[in-house]
Amino acid sequence: MFSKETYAARRAQLRADVGSGLIIIPGNHQAPCNYTDNTYFFRQDSTFLYFFGLQREDLVGVIDCDSGEDWLFANDYDIDDIIWSGALPSVAELASTVGVEKSAPLSELQKTCTRAVLAGRKVHFLPPYRADITMQLASLLGLTPEGVAQRASMPLILACVKQRSVKSAEEIAEIERAIATAYDMHVGAMRMAAPDRYEYELAGFMEGQAWMNGGPVSFPVIMTINGQTLHNHDHSHKLTEGRMLVMDAGCETPMNYCSDITRSVPVGGHFNDRQRTIYEIVLSANLEALRVSRPGITYQEVHTAASRKLAEGYRALGILKGNVDDIVAAGAHALMMPHGLGHMMGLDVHDMENYGQIYVGYDDEVRPSTQFGLGSLRCGRRLQPGFVVTDEPGCYFIPALIDKWRAEGMHRDFINYDELEHWKDFGGIRIEDDVLITDTGCRVLGKPIPKTVSEIETTMAM
Ligand code: GLY
Ligand code: MN
16 A cells, blocks of 8 residues: 555545535445355455555545545444454554544445435545446435436546546556566566467466466456457467467556556567568557657547558558558558557556546547547547556457458558458457656656567567
């Protein structure tokens, strides 16, 4: 945990930004997997972690903007809890570790909420992403489940986004800790990527490395020789020479700060000519994004700059034709990259997307595009020092999409469909780094993970 002063300062800032009313921030509950007592791994809610820092289940934090008080509501462990789950400090003791002076059982939370509703006070809460939290808020506030979704507080969403978007030095240090583990995950898996091994062996290794460093993976590992499927969680295939292996995986520290790294490597350790050609195109887009990222530019513009590099490469290869700016403006290159360049990262691997991704990635100035590809960019807004974003261009030859566009005559002026036929069996490549926006530019976070063709070939030979 950070110091109690960190959490107190975050709550004070939130109170000032929201202005008035009662802010309710529920922590998560245990979630049953296949029967009540067999639960999924417990993951605390990230907003609760940000403002209250505590890992126990069934906690509710309350920030009263009008009285200036912070509260932690929960029931102390009873003897049954202690027998099965172990003794814990009391709720009052837990509260004091994060600078909260007032605590009470959950029955008191109900009274606090009822009083606030009857007095006509504004009660702020975030849109819940779990059904049990929806039901808890409905019951506390006398709402229907549908009413909970409709009554989520826009001032609270915007205040949380404002604060959590800019990472402090101690948060950056945590993220770099998560990337240090991702280094071990990726370099170890690269060295295992020999023919006749199975994807699940490498995926299992990665997950083990994450746990060996104290935290879970930050999302289910993507480890696939079919990288043309963007989020491929099928790990059943045997690795075969000639395939690119896409490894998209990161971890969380014990405090739940994330890493999210992608490397794509040739099974067996040597790039063939086709693999090297596509890899260098994707790498040029990744590097271009790093070259142009700085405060003041929008991430939509960074996406476009990286897209230009992709289009240049495809034009040289003969699969695209025409003027590069026209190709990018029309979105023809998105046939090979139907996703955006990146997203915010922090306590969530896609940071704060539970608030509604549009509030995190866009604002009044920069609105999302409706164009295929660019429309999937999760963060388009103007960059500020302290933002942490991913830089993850890719190239995917998706046979079903190529066939569909060809049949529809999409972008015939820009796409050489006959040439593209030769690439339909290639698979995919993605390269992803986690990037801090600094005062003057940007910095790839963490110890550098092998990324160039020669760095990857050298690493895989060791
Ligand atoms: N690395 C997975 C994603 O960003 O969606
Ligand atoms: Mn990512």
